[in-house]
Amino acid sequence: MTTVGLLYPGHSAEDDYRRFEVLLDTDIRLPVLHTDIGEDAHRVDALLRMGSAERLQARVAELRLEGAESVVWACTSGSFVYGWEGAHEQIRSLALAAGLPASSTSFAFVHALRRLGLQRVAVAATYPQDVTALFSAFxxxxxxxxxxxxxxxxxxxxxxxxWGRDEVLELARAGDHPEAEAVLLPDTALHTAAYLSELEHALGKPVLTANQVTVWEGLRLAERRAWGPGLGTLFARPDRP
Structure with a gap:
């Protein structure tokens, strides 16, 4: 059994993680522990409060009770808003408090791109422009x-x-660029697990979404390789000789 603990702000698209559990190996667990979202706003001051150490650490004892082997702060905007160094410090403090390997969705995107050998990306964000710019800077x-x-x-x-299928597909298409090797959809509040294959088929390239890379990152930290049908290039089984 491999258990990845997910700290998720509020309630929006957390049911994506149950779909990942079903489509991945049967001995993978993805318990979701909800953190205090505070003010629901994609605004820098609200996001900084959402990602504070106090809010993230409030539920670390429950992670241990769940038997978590790693923990991921399943929030992109509540991590990259701190900047490159600040986001590192956020995860360091979470790892120390939990006594577990830790990461965030922002770093999950970075590590997933490196694993796939991709560098040129297009960002298709739900956020306002100023918050989107901070993700691009990250x-x-x-x-x-x-x-x-x-x-x-x-x-x-x-x-x-x-948002459902039509809105997600339109977002990805509108955010694509001919020079991009991959398209990134960074919001963990966006349901994407059911549409990953369709997204990649429509765009003809890898599409990385927030909840997808969050799960992958937690498994990476737990040193568990996993593949799943319909979960995109990131979870595609390697070609066998």
Whole structure:
């Protein structure tokens, strides 16, 4: 049994993780522990409060009770908003408090791109423009090249959580760029688990989404390789000789 603990702010698209459990190996568990979201707003001051050490550490004892082998702060905007160094410090403090390997969705994107050998990306974000720009800056600090970024101007996670297939596909298409090797959808409030294959088919390239890379990152930290049908290039089984 491999257990990855997920700290998820509020309630929006956490049911994506249950889909990942079903489609991945049967001995993988992804318990979701909800953190205090505070004010539901894609605004820098609100996001800084959402990702504070106090809020993240409030539920670490429950992670141990769940038998977690790793923990991921399943929130992109509540991590990259701290900047490259600040996001590292956020994860260091979480790892120390939990006594577990820790990461965040922001770093999950970085590590997934490196694993796939991809550098040029397009960002298709639900966020307002200023928050989207901070994610692009974070990616650039990692060494990635952001060839385009598109902001949708959605202020609340609650609204993003109501988006379905048509809105997700339109977001990805609108954010794509001919020079991009991959398209990134960075919001963990966005349901994407059911559409990963369709997204990649529509765009003809890898598509990395927030909840997808969050699961992959937690498994990476737990030193567990896993593959799943319909979960995109990141979870595709390697070709066998």
């Amino acid at each position: 990616l650039k600090a990692s060494g990635a090249e952001v060839v385009a970024d598109r902001a949708s101007g959605i202020v609340t996670a609650a609204e993003v959580g109501t």
